[in-house]
Every structure is written in structure tokens, then in C-alpha cells.
Amino acid sequence: MNVFGFKISPSSAIDMDKVDRARFEELCRVEPDAVRCMACGSCSATCPASAFSGMSIRKVLLMLQRGKEKDAFRMMRNCMLCGKCTMVCPRGINTRHLILSICRIYDDKEGKQ
Amino acid sequence: MKEIIVIIGGGIAGLEAASQLLKLGYSPIIVEKSDHLGGHVSRWNKLFPDMTPAQDLLSELIMSSKDANIFLNTAISSMNRLKDSYNIMLSNGISIITKYILITTGFRLFDASKKEEYGYGVYDQVITNADLEHWFNNGNDGRIDNSQMNAIGFVHCVGSRDEKARNTQCSKVCCITAIKQAIELKERFPDAQIYCFYMDLRLFGKKFEDFYIKAQKDFGIHFIRGRVSEVSENIEGKVIVKAEDTLAGKPIKVTLDLLVLMSGMVCNPDSTRTAGMMALPIDSDGFLKSSDNVFHITSSPKQGIYYAGACTGPKTVPETLAEARSAVLEIHSHIIGKE
Numbered sequence: 292m293n294v295f296g297f298k299i300s301p302s303s304a305i306d307m308d309k310v311d312r313a314r315f316e317e318l319c320r321v322e323p324d325a326v327r328c329m330a331c332g333s334c335s336a337t338c339p340a341s342a343f344s345g346m347s348i349r350k351v352l353l354m355l356q357r358g359k360e361k362d363a364f365r366m367m368r369n370c371m372l373c374g375k376c377t378m379v380c381p382r383g384i385n386t387r388h389l390i391l392s393i394c395r396i397y398d399d400k401e402g403k404q
Numbered sequence: 405m406k407e408i409i410v411i412i413g414g415g416i417a418g419l420e421a422a423s424q425l426l427k428l429g430y431s432p433i434i435v436e437k438s439d440h441l442g443g444h445v446s447r448w449n450k451l452f453p454d455m456t457p458a459q460d461l462l463s464e465l466i467m468s469s470k471d472a473n474i475f476l477n478t479a480i481s482s483m484n485r486l487k488d489s490y491n492i493m494l495s496n497g498i499s500i501i502t503k504y505i506l507i508t509t510g511f512r513l514f515d516a517s518k519k520e521e522y523g524y525g526v527y528d529q530v531i532t533n534a535d536l537e538h539w540f541n542n543g544n545d546g547r548i549d550n551s552q553m554n555a556i557g558f559v560h561c562v563g564s565r566d567e568k569a570r571n572t573q574c575s576k577v578c579c580i581t582a583i584k585q586a587i588e589l590k591e592r593f594p595d596a597q598i599y600c601f602y603m604d605l606r607l608f609g610k611k612f613e614d615f616y617i618k619a620q621k622d623f624g625i626h627f628i629r630g631r632v633s634e635v636s637e638n639i640e641g642k643v644i645v646k647a648e649d650t651l652a653g654k655p656i657k658v659t660l661d662l663l664v665l666m667s668g669m670v671c672n673p674d675s676t677r678t679a680g681m682m683a684l685p686i687d688s689d690g691f692l693k694s695s696d697n698v699f700h701i702t703s704s705p706k707q708g709i710y711y712a713g714a715c716t717g718p719k720t721v722p723e724t725l726a727e728a729r730s731a732v733l734e735i736h737s738h739i740i741g742k743e
Binding site: 303304305306307308319323324326327329330349350353354356357359382 | 597599605616617620621624626629649651652654655656657658659
């Protein structure tokens with residue numbers, strides 16, 4: 292039996308040339324603060340869902356900007372809307388409101404999974 | 405008799421020092437190796453954080469130091485110590501005897517072609533921060549095609565914090581310069597996507613953080629945390645940049661029309677040469693070594709020799725000007741103390 296070998300796996304690389312920015316731009320129109328994240332991680336550290344599900348609004352925002360909308364939306368479904376992330380964000384981003392806007396903008400087009 | 409003070413280097417530190425020394429009634433002599441005053445700043449366009457035109461600062465400095473003796477196109481041939489003073493031989497044959505020397509020889513820009521993987525000097529679409537600043541000034545650069553500007557990238561820390569490039573130090577000003585230049589390019593090309601590839605963003609100075617937030621919020625500059633690993637060219641003559649988006653934990657690639665390398669500050673070989681003549685110590689980063697780095701940054705271990713500006717390490721323009729004034733005050737106190 293061949294113990295060594297590799298199989299073809301889909302690339303997880305980000306190709307910025309192929310990112311469709313339309314929906315993120317739509318999000319930024321209602322939530323201008325969406326681009327102000329500096330990836331400090333305060334939100335994920337305080338998130339009660341994070342430890343169980345890997346939920347992180349920081350990662351969601353990044354994935355949306357890197358064209359990984361499906362992954363982002365899947366992660367978002369772990370949010371319980373408790374709003375602790377809003378309290379700790381040093382840049383004062385209203386993350387709770389932002390999450391609701393993401394749900395609204397991405398949900399109808401992405402389709403419920 | 406008016407005390408003579410020799411200033412080596414006619415950049416902004418040298419000019420500011422000369423202007424302050426003149427106000428105190430001394431007689432400064434500026435020795436400048438090139439054919440113009442102002443050093444690096446003479447080729448820059450606008451200065452952060454207020455976007456002051458570099459030319460305004462420079463003309464003011466040149467105006468206020470115009471009564472100094474200025475030797476352009478002049479190098480130091482040799483220097484030797486007499487009993488309580490120094491004898492300096494200039495390349496134009498003039499010799500000066502002085503008790504006070506102020507070294508303001510500044511920095512040199514890291515040669516970006518040493519980082520071959522970034523393709524400076526190989527691909528036409530790759531330029532440096534200094535090239536971009538000159539282009540802002542005169543609009544002449546065959547490598548920049550105004551009609552084709554859809555995506556632009558900035559690589560932070562080129563030749564800085566890089567042990568292999570033999571520069572472990574942070575060049576301090578490149579983070580804010582990249583953000584400043586990214587905003588300026590976005591203003592010229594509003595439809596272009598602009599990416600900054602960074603390891604850390606070190607926005608230490610007054611108003612710098614505001615610049616960062618403005619770049620994100622008002623100009624939509626994309627910040628990608630990860631050091632660019634390689635640059636290649638595609639068949640259409642654009643450059644492809646590869647890095648890891650370390651925040652996403654995934655490799656990332658983007659095709660660009662222009663890539664700007666933020667070359668760091670390294671020690672000026674002329675500083676080292678001048679220091680060698682007087683056996684002045686060189687620090688581990690290659691810059692001149694101050695007596696200490698807290699209380700006596702402008703003092704050398706040799707009596708009568710002082711430093712100001714980027715010859716002792718990377719500095720911003722306001723820091724350089726402040727150091728020039730500080731060195732002048734030290735010289736002044738020393739002279740007064742002896743009378």
C-alpha cells in the first residue's frame with residue numbers, strides 16, 4: 292500500500308483580482324465603519340460564541356473583503372447578537388448593528404444555507 | 405571673536421542648525437558634498453502629517469541660513485585633532501580650524517534592488533517611495549503610466565527590520581509615508597484599488613493614527629498583513645504580487661499596475677567615512693553612536709563633536725529639526741561655560 296502521496300485539494304488561496312466588491316461596497320454605504328477594523332481581536336476574545344464555534348466578527352469582516360462570502364456567512368450564523376463585541380471595540384465600531392446589516396445584505400442574495 | 409562651527413552636511417538638520425547658530429551670533433560653515441542644499445527633503449513633495457509642501461520648509465530654512473558660509477560640491481578630505489581644536493581639510497583646498505563640529509550627514513535610502521524578489525530594476529512597474537515622491541514633484545517617470553492605473557500596491561519594510569539585508573532597525577517613517585502616498589495616489593486615481601502590505605503598522609507620531617483611519621474609512625485603502633514574498637510579471641506587463649494574508653491565514657495574490665517599495669533608511673557611508681577620520685564609534689545598526697540614547701543623543705564621545713538628525717538613526721523631519729536646535733543649544737552652553 293502506498294503510504295505517501297497527495298490528493299488534489301481545492302485552493303484556499305485568496306485571489307484579489309477576482310474579488311467582487313459590489314456587496315461589500317453596499318455594506319460600507321450603510322456601515323461606513325466596516326473598514327475601520329484594525330484586527331486587534333478584542334471582539335473575538337470577548338465573544339461567548341467564539342470558544343465553541345470559532346465565531347469572530349473580525350474574521351467575518353476580513354473574509355467579506357477577501358471574497359470568501361460563503362465562509363463568512365457560515366461563521367456569522369454562530370452569532371447570538373449579545374453585543375459584547377460592541378462594548379469592547381476600541382474603535383467604537385457598532386459591531387452588533389454591523390452584523391445585522393451583513394445579515395440583511397448578504398442573506399437574500401447568498402440564499403439561506 | 406566669533407566662534408566658528410563647522411557643519412558637515414547641508415540637509416535640513418545642517419540648515420536649521422546654521423540658522424540657529426547665526427541667531428546666537430556664531431559663524432557657521434556648512435560643508436555639503438552635493439551641488440544643492442536640503443538633502444533628501446529637496447526632492448520630496450509633501451510632508452506628513454499636515455501635507456506641508458517640502459519646498460516651503462526648505463526655502464524658509466535656506467533663507468534663514470543664507471548668511472552662513474556655504475561650500476557646495478565639497479567633501480571632507482581629512483580631519484585631525486590639534487590641542488583643543490580640529491583641523492579640517494576640504495576637497496576644495498581650504499582648511500579650517502575649529503573647536504566645534506556638528507555632524508549632520510543624514511541617512512541613505514536602502515537600495516531596493518538588493519531585495520531581488522521585489523523586482524526593483526527588473527520590472528518597470530516597480531518603483532520606490534523616493535521615486536514616487538519625485539514623480540509627485542515633477543510628473544516625469546517613464547515607469548508610471550497614467551492611463552493604466554487600476555491597482556497599486558505598497559510594500560512596507562523594504563530593507564528595514566530585515567536581518568538578511570543587514571538592517572535590523574525599523575526605519576520609522578515608512579508606515580506613515582506609505583499611508584500618505586497611498587492617499588495621494590487614491591486622490592489622483594479614485595477608481596484604483598490600493599493595497600498596503602505590512603508586517604506592523606507603526607504609527608507613533610502625532611496625527612499618524614488619524615491618517616491611518618482616514619486611509620481606511622475615507623479612501624478605502626486595503627491593508628493586508630503579510631510580507632510580500634515575490635513579485636513576477638505577467639504577459640500583459642502587470643506585476644503579480646504574492647504574500648500571505650496572515651490575518652486570514654491564507655496565501656494571497658493580486659495583479660498590480662504599479663508597486664511602490666518603501667525603502668528604509670540606512671546609515672550614510674559618508675557618515676561612516678567622516679566618523680572614521682576621528683575614530684568616532686559606530687553603533688551596531690551602522691549609524692553613528694551617541695554618547696547615550698536617552699540624555700545625550702546629540703553628543704559624541706569626543707569633545708566638540710556633536711550630532712543632529714538621521715546620522716544617528718532614522719528620524720522624522722520634526723525630530724531632525726528639534727535635534728538640530730538641541731545640538732546648537734549644547735554647543736552654545738559649552739561655549740558660554742568656557743568664557
